[in-house]
Amino acid sequence: MIAPVTPLQQNCTVVWCTKTSKAAIIDPGGDVEPIVMELQRRGLTIEKIWVTHGHADHAGGTQRLRELTGAPVEGPHVDDEFWIERIPEDAKRWGIYDAQSFVPDRWLENGDTVTLGETVWQVIHCPGHTPGHVVFYQPEAQFAQVGDVLFQGSIGRTDFPRGNHADLINAITTRLWPLGDVRFVPGHGQMSSFAIERRSNPYVADRVVGQSRPNVSGPG
Secondary structure, three states, X not given: OEEEEOOOOEEEEEEEOOOOOEEEEEOOOOOHHHHHHHHHHOOOEEEEEEOOOOOHHHHOOHHHHXXXXXXXXXXXXXXXXXXXXXXXXXXXXXXXOOOOOOOOOEOOOOOOEEEEOOEEEEEEEOOOOOOOOEEEEEOOOOEEEEEOOEEOOEEOXXXXXXXXXXXXXXXXXXXXXXXXXXXXXXXXXXXXXHHHHHHHOOOOOOOOOOOOOOOOOOOO
């Protein structure tokens, strides 16, 4: 389930274990009350809150959601701590109100795993858009939530503080492409797959990797 939230239409994603009906809300940037109500209507229990990175449109509703549900917060990587601390001031610039900073119950590292019901997800640290950005990947389902690392036809911006274009390209090509033809939900816009982006993405397609590419200032 994908619910675009905040004025920036960030993809807050809900995933769940079909055997246990336990759910995780990924990147609760805002509008958390109606999302909680919808999950309750579907008979799902919110077990986890997962955060890909510390930008306000992705993480601004995290503390409110934790207060509403009691679910623990996992992610992002600790290198995004400075972004989380500035959520309230950043959020106002984007017309996002009532956003709060928070401290995760668990910071995540590359190679960690997180559990949801009977499922196990892999954590992949993909710096570049932000230094502490992580991706959540479920190998059996061949599915990932990539936040603002990769989009349909584009990649994440790297002109924010501590953004790094070379790090982002390296993370995508060395940590995501080897996973194969994985379907993914980006932080904004439509779903795609790693195979499609390897063929056609103007920034990270196989035919352009290694060439000099300009920094990106698009969505996210």
